[in-house]
Amino acid sequence: MTAVTVTRAVRDPIRVPVPKAARTTLLTVHIVSTATWIGLDVALGLLVFVPMAQPEWTAVCYQVLPLLFWPLMVAGVLSLLSGVALxxxxxxxxxxxxxxxxxxxxNLVLIALVALLLGPGLAAAGEFGRALAAGEIPVSEVPRLFMPPIVSTTALVVATALSVVKPRGRLRR
Ligand code: HEM
Structure with a gap:
């Protein structure tokens, strides 16, 4: 091992050497999964905000909401795994x-929020949508889920901006 290799290994202890093609593949998976995650959050926002402006859409939109749970989880976990690997x-x-x-x-906080809070919220929204469609409850009783799409989209856009700018500043040498 040369002196340069030793110095680099000490300064860069957790870097795992992989071929460039593998890094490019990881980066592609990372960008596609995070872009998909943001797209799903936009869809979540549409399904939540359209019924606030057009109450007659509430039953349809709320019955679609639970379908977003697994796509959101998969996109979030893929973004996390590919990001950690990168x-x-x-x-x-x-x-x-x-x-x-x-x-x-x-990434970890958003995945926890999706699993622990948003998941049950989406399931409940589906129930409200079905009850509303069946005429069992009035539209005024339907809860509004406007915080999740705002918080998640904002956090992901900030994370994207940080990734593109890659600001200087280290936590560790
Ligand atoms: C919170 C959600 C995330 C978003 C929206 C996001 C977004 C992005 C984007 C758009 C890039 C490409 C930047 C460019 O090539 O100019 C990128 C690169 C990168 N991301 Fe993420 N990311 C996220 C989570 C993570 C996590 C959890 C990690 C690791 C702990 C991570 C580590 C990296 C690294 C190291 C790169 C640079 C790869 C390179 O240039 O070779 N990311 N990210």
């Missing part, structure tokens, strides 16, 4: 640069 195989690391560390926290 961190390990590139010079960026996982917790070396603050823009990557912030994305790691944001």
């Amino acid at each position: 961190g390990l195989v590139t010079r960026w690391g996982l917790v070396r640069h603050w823009w990557v560390a912030i994305k790691l926290v944001v």
Whole structure:
């Protein structure tokens, strides 16, 4: 092992060497999964906000909402796994640069929110949609889910901007 290799291994301890084609594939999976995640959040926003402006759409939109749960989970987990893999195989690391560390926290928090809060909320929305379509409840009793699409889309757009800008500043050498 040469002195340069030793110095680089000490400075860059978790970098896993992989072929360029594998890194490119990982980056493609990462960008496509995060773009899909943002698209699903936009769909979530449409299904939530259209009924607020057009109440006659509430029953249809709310019955569609539960269908978004698994696509959101899959896109979020794929984004996380491909992002962690990219961190390990590139010079960026996982917790070396603050823009990557912030994305790691944001990604984990968003997945937890989808699994623990949004999932049950979407299932309940589906029930409200069915009850509304059957004429069992008035539209005024339907809860509004406007926070999840706003919070998630904002966080993902900020994460995208951080990824593109890649601001200077390290947490660790
Ligand atoms: C929160 C959701 C996330 C979004 C929206 C997101 C978005 C992106 C985008 C758009 C890029 C491409 C930037 C470019 O090529 O100019 C990127 C690259 C990258 N992401 Fe993410 N990401 C997310 C989560 C993560 C996570 C959890 C990690 C790792 C812990 C991560 C690590 C990376 C790394 C290391 C790169 C740079 C790869 C390279 O340039 O070789 N990302 N991300």
